[in-house]
Amino acid sequence: MGLLQVLGPVMVGPSSSHTLGAMRIARFARKFSSSLPSEVVFLLHGSFAKTADGHGTKKALLAGILDLDYDDERIVESYELARRLGLKFSFESVDLRDVHPNTVRIRFLSDEWHEIEGCSIGGGSIKITRVDEVECELGWNYDTLIILNKDEPGALMKILSCIEANIANLYLRRINMLQQLAVAILELDESRYDAEKLGKLDVVLKHYFVPKDRLLGVSGA
Amino acid sequence: MTFSELLEMSRKADQPFHEIVLVAQMLEDGSDPSETRSKIRLLLHTMLDIAESNYAKRQKTLVGLCGENAYLFSKHTPKFIDQFMHVAMTAALSVSEANSAMKRIVACPTAGSCGVMHGVVYALAEVLNVEEERLVEGLIVAGVIGDIVARMASISGAQAGCQAEIGTAAAMASGMMVYVLTQDAEKSSHAAAICLKSLMGLVCDPIGGFVEVPCVKRNATAVAVAVAAAEMALAGIKSVVPFDEVVEAMAKVGKSLPEELRETGLGGIAATKTALKLLERFFSGGGVDENKRGDNAER
Numbered sequence: 001m002g003l004l005q006v007l008g009p010v011m012v013g014p015s016s017s018h019t020l021g022a023m024r025i026a027r028f029a030r031k032f033s034s035s036l037p038s039e040v041v042f043l044l045h046g047s048f049a050k051t052a053d054g055h056g057t058k059k060a061l062l063a064g065i066l067d068l069d070y071d072d073e074r075i076v077e078s079y080e081l082a083r084r085l086g087l088k089f090s091f092e093s094v095d096l097r098d099v100h101p102n103t104v105r106i107r108f109l110s111d112e113w114h115e116i117e118g119c120s121i122g123g124g125s126i127k128i129t130r131v132d133e134v135e136c137e138l139g140w141n142y143d144t145l146i147i148l149n150k151d152e153p154g155a156l157m158k159i160l161s162c163i164e165a166n167i168a169n170l171y172l173r174r175i176n177m178l179q180q181l182a183v184a185i186l187e188l189d190e191s192r193y194d195a196e197k198l199g200k201l202d203v204v205l206k207h208y209f210v211p212k213d214r215l216l217g218v219s220g221a
Numbered sequence: 222m223t224f225s226e227l228l229e230m231s232r233k234a235d236q237p238f239h240e241i242v243l244v245a246q247m248l249e250d251g252s253d254p255s256e257t258r259s260k261i262r263l264l265l266h267t268m269l270d271i272a273e274s275n276y277a278k279r280q281k282t283l284v285g286l287c288g289e290n291a292y293l294f295s296k297h298t299p300k301f302i303d304q305f306m307h308v309a310m311t312a313a314l315s316v317s318e319a320n321s322a323m324k325r326i327v328a329c330p331t332a333g334s335c336g337v338m339h340g341v342v343y344a345l346a347e348v349l350n351v352e353e354e355r356l357v358e359g360l361i362v363a364g365v366i367g368d369i370v371a372r373m374a375s376i377s378g379a380q381a382g383c384q385a386e387i388g389t390a391a392a393m394a395s396g397m398m399v400y401v402l403t404q405d406a407e408k409s410s411h412a413a414a415i416c417l418k419s420l421m422g423l424v425c426d427p428i429g430g431f432v433e434v435p436c437v438k439r440n441a442t443a444v445a446v447a448v449a450a451a452e453m454a455l456a457g458i459k460s461v462v463p464f465d466e467v468v469e470a471m472a473k474v475g476k477s478l479p480e481e482l483r484e485t486g487l488g489g490i491a492a493t494k495t496a497l498k499l500l501e502r503f504f505s506g507g508g509v510d511e512n513k514r515g516d517n518a519e520r
Contacts, residue, residue, distance in 0.1 A: 001368055001372065001376075002246060002249070002250060002252075003242070003246055003261065003368060004260055004261070004264075004364075006330050006364050006368045006376070007261060007264050007327070007360060007364045007367070008328060009328055010264070010267055010325065010327050010328075011326065011328050011332065012324065012326070013319065013321060013322070013324060013332050013335075014282075014320050014321045014322075014433075015332055015333065015432055016328055016331055016332045019332070020328075047430070051431065051486075053503075054283050054284045054430070054431035054433075055431065055432075071325045073325050075323060076323040122377050122379065122380075124328070
């Protein structure tokens with residue numbers, strides 16, 4: 001850890017794993033969506049399903065989708081806020097089998113239906129374990145670029161030509177051979193990339209940018 | 222780096238201990254010491270504001286097992302403790318109950334143990350009128366005490382029990398108390414060691430796994446342990462076993478704790494008849510406030 005991690009972060013209680021961590025996973029989904037989704041379904045697994053009420057986990061998840069700050073006391077009213085904004089939401093308990101006990105899968109409708117899965121691994125740290133069909137392991141310590149691209153030779157080279165920042169981690173996965181689709185996930189040291197050029201590439205079908213998360217007392221907002 | 226290594230560096234460089242801590246942090250992650258200091262100052266102000274705005278207030282907590290403790294304690298005229306302890310314990314109860322009510326807190330070192338540090342920091346400022354820069358320096362020392370525990374052992378109740386959460390919080394608080402009055406880091410380390418030894422073996426056994434019972438009251442009693450350890454260190458009493466070794470011992474004790482006693486809600490206080498009865502009532506929706514109804518409204 002470090003001084004600021006131990007002395008902070010500033011958050012809303014009662015639990016860093018069941019409240020803050022849950023909210024961070026949902027906020028990753030919201031940043032991915034870039035605007036408020038029209039509908040969201042939360043699938044809660046394990047300890048998240050069992051102890052959600054006493055930890056305010058559902059309120060925190062919804063607050064993450066609403067893009068509230070982690071120390072915003074309106075988190076406790078997130079149900080009312082969501083209704084006022086016309087967001088359709090629901091919660092289900094599920095058994096996702098062999099995953100971390102604090103796991104949630106979030107389905108949301110923005111440009112189309114997406115699915116983010118993540119787990120809260122303690123102290124507010126999280127791992128995003130799935131982005132749509134792609135399994136991954138993102139700690140959200142970086143700016144993250146997610147690209148749906150054509151699965152063809154040279155596609156990755158073309159994408160990389162738009163990235164100026166240093167790449168910390170890179171995932172590339174074929175998701176549908178017949179439709180020739182692949183997803184690339186890039187964790188970047190900085191947000192330096194040419195979004196316009198990237199969007200115009202013939203191999204890029206869609207791209208989403210999730211900026212690095214900032215907590216007071218962790219990365220120090 | 223261990224506490225004794227940092228002490229040695231401070232002596233050799235003839236620099237105040239808290240400055241050495243900031244430099245050590247810079248060497249590790251490249252952070253600018255003056256920037257770290259100003260972020261810590263911001264955390265200090267946040268903690269003081271939170272303690273002030275929740276002080277002695279009644280809270281509507283998520284499960285409803287607490288919420289009146291801070292109010293009751295603040296109305297009570299103490300018979301055995303002085304004003305410092307009364308204010309610190311009241312603030313500890315206040316912020317712990319605020320945490321259980323989904324209010325804003327500083328997770329120092331964790332959300333469930335945040336009452337201890339808020340309480341002591343608030344009393345240092347309000348009762349002893351310690352000036353701001355001394356408090357910032359004290360927080361730096363508290364931070365390094367917690368950081369050493371986090372690296373060498375754990376500050377997670379799920380991993381090492383309550384000794385790792387509230388035990389660490391109390392060690393940080395007692396070290397800070399001694400440092401703001403003396404600027405003597407060695408004395409601070411004795412306070413932290415005595416404190417951690419006194420809370421060693423403490424299990425994490427919250428009812429239902431929820432951060433209410435016994436967490437809230439333990440935050441306040443841990444303030445008393447921290448104050449006692451700080452007074453002893455100020456009197457010149459030394460911990461026979463140095464802080465770094467106490468932390469190692471705590472890590473081993475944490476590993477030997479069974480899973481039932483590590484935040485699972487299965488052992489200790491969580492497994493008592495009364496606890497099980499209360500839980501049954503909570504999960505059946507009775508005796509619980511609108512928070513619960515709100516959470517289930519969309520099912």
